[in-house]
Structures are given as C-alpha cells and as structure tokens.
Amino acid sequence: MSSKPWQLLVLAPLGAERVHDAFGALDAEVVLPASRDREGLHTALAEAELVVADFTSTLAIDADAVAAAPKLAFVQMPGLGVESFDLQALTAAGVPLANTAGANAQSVAEWALAAAFDLSRGITWADRQVRSGAWPQLEAAARGANMLSERRVGILGMGAIGTEAARLFEAVGCSVSYWSRRRRTTGVYKEIDELLATSDVLVVCLPLTPETRGMLHAQRLALLPQGALLVNVARGGIAPDEAILEAVESGSLAGAALDVFEQEPLPADHPLRRHEAVVLSPHTAGATRRAQRNMLTAVVDNIKAAMEGRPVANVVNDADALVRRR
Missing domain, CATH: 3.40.50.720 (NAD(P)-binding Rossmann-like Domain)
Structure with missing residues (x-):
C-alpha cells in the first residue's frame, strides 16, 4: 500500500x-x-x-x-x-x-558587465536624450565617456556571481580585485576600505545578512575614487538608497546601475527614478x-x-x- x-x-x-x-x-x-x-x-x-x-x-x-x-x-x-x-x-x-x-550566476554577472559598459559609455543617457528629440553629440563627448577596459573593478562578494563577474571583467581587460568573507586562493584580495579606495567600478554581489546590511553607507561610499561607478546586483539594503542618491547628487559617484532596492517595487516618487546618472532595473538581472x-x-x-x-x-x-x- x-x-x-x-x-x-x-x-x-x-x-x-x-x-x-x-x-x-x-x-x-x-x-x-x-x-x-x-x-x-x-x-x-x-x-x-x-x-x-x-x-x-x-x-x-x-x-x-x-x-x-x-x-x-x-x-x-x-x-x-x-x-x-x-x-x-x-x-x-x-x-x-x-x-x-549558482543557477543564475552567469546571467547576473553578465548584467553587471553590461551595466558597467552602459554607465562607462553613457548609453542609456544618450538613448533618453535622442528619444526626447535632442541630438547631444557634443554634450556626450564633453561628458567624458570611458573605456571600461581602462578601469579598476572591485568585486564585493566572491560567491558564484562574484566569481563569474570577475572572470567577465578580466576578459575585457579590467584589473580586478575583491573582498569576500572567505578569502580565495586566487585573485587579488583587499580589505573592504582599500578595495573601495582603489575601485573605479564597484560591483556588489554580497548576500544580505545582519553583517552586510548598511555596509555601503554614505561614509564608505565616499571612499570610492571621484567619478567611480556603482553596480548593485545583490540586495538594496547593503547599499542604502539614500546613500547612493547622496553620492550621485554630489558627483562623488559618476553613476550607479541598480537592479535591487531597499523597498521593492521602488516607490513611484523616489528621486532615484528621476536621476540621469542612474540606470534602474526591476530586480531582473538574473531573469534570463x-x-x-x-x-x-x-x-x-x-x-x-x-x-x-x-x-x-x-x-x-x-x-x-x-x-x-x-
């Protein structure tokens, strides 16, 4: 039976x-x-x-x-x-x-790379301008787009997603270093504050835990080099929305690509929705x-x-x- x-x-x-x-x-x-x-x-x-x-x-x-x-x-x-x-x-x-x-690690890592390309070259910004009827050729040149391959990339969190992201960024010529709770036998390891101070592009791949919540507060984001970029494919609570907004409004961050937010859906009136230096995605980096x-x-x-x-x-x-x- x-x-x-x-x-x-x-x-x-x-x-x-x-x-x-x-x-x-x-x-x-x-x-x-x-x-x-x-x-x-x-x-x-x-x-x-x-x-x-x-x-x-x-x-x-x-x-x-x-x-x-x-x-x-x-x-x-x-x-x-x-x-x-x-x-x-x-x-x-x-x-x-x-x-x-690990099931979506490659998909999320590819989104992080694509977002870094977007921010470095101002692709979404230019798209919005052209769709509005403008032709900002001179302004785009004046904004000073960067080749991604010339930039130093810091990876926060070297689990499956961080490891794949590091591989992809290295493949396009970036120098990559990382911080993780468990140090790996390969790769360039740096303590968190040193990593931020030497990263032109910071990619956040950490899980949200009591230890990582609020880790990238305003004072820590200020350690990034002037004009750095932030890519968050982890959880919004690690880098508080207000801290990111403060950094991009001050010009300390040249741009941010965010797939995650403290409150999801992101409130319709949130100022991040209106900021030209921010690329937004509805928590779908891994949704291939x-x-x-x-x-x-x-x-x-x-x-x-x-x-x-x-x-x-x-x-x-x-x-x-x-x-x-x-």
Missing part, C-alpha cells in the same frame, strides 16, 4: 498553469494559497509538508509562519536570497531551507531564459530528493539535508 502523497505548497507567484507544468508530474498534492496575504499563508501552511517559497518576499516565512506549519519538513527558495526567512525558527523546527545557488530553466530544474530536483529520502542540495541553515516527514 503506497503512502499518502506529500503536500507541496507553492507560494511562488507562477500562475496555476506554470505550477502544473513544473510540479504536476510529481507524486504530490500540489496546492496554492487561497490568498496572497498573511492569513492565506498561515492557512495554507497548516497542512503543508514541502514549500516552494515566494521569491518576491511577499509571503515571508517568519517565526509565526513556521509555528503555523506543524507538518513542514522542507522549504525550497527558487532563488538565492533568504532574508525573508527566519533561519533560526526553521532550524529549531528541524526544517532545512535550500536555495538555488537559461537562468529560469536552471532554477526550476534545481527546485524540482530538490523536491524530488526530499520526497525520495535523498539529501537536498544547497541547504543554507543549520538543519539536516535529509528531509524527514513529520
């Missing part, structure tokens, strides 16, 4: 059709929350055993959510950041939380077709492993990778 199917709760806002396509072949009861709010989340968690989490962070798995899920055995994040989870509560409950580390396929494959593989009694990959809290039904 076969055991009762696992209940799989999908919180990620994929839509019923995509959820069916992704998980319909699994021997599981696949359910969606009745509403995308706290009440809907807690109601759905009452019977949930396996959870595919919400990558938008709208339905956060905090301590109250963990307490509302007596049968919860495993949580899979379809992405990298896990700041919307209470890791301690999950660990105390014996629930492993996994992410899809290949990256999405990679992440979905990683999610499904881990759900299968959990159901079949095999260890799951990429556990980020201190729980056993072998999922146990409760």
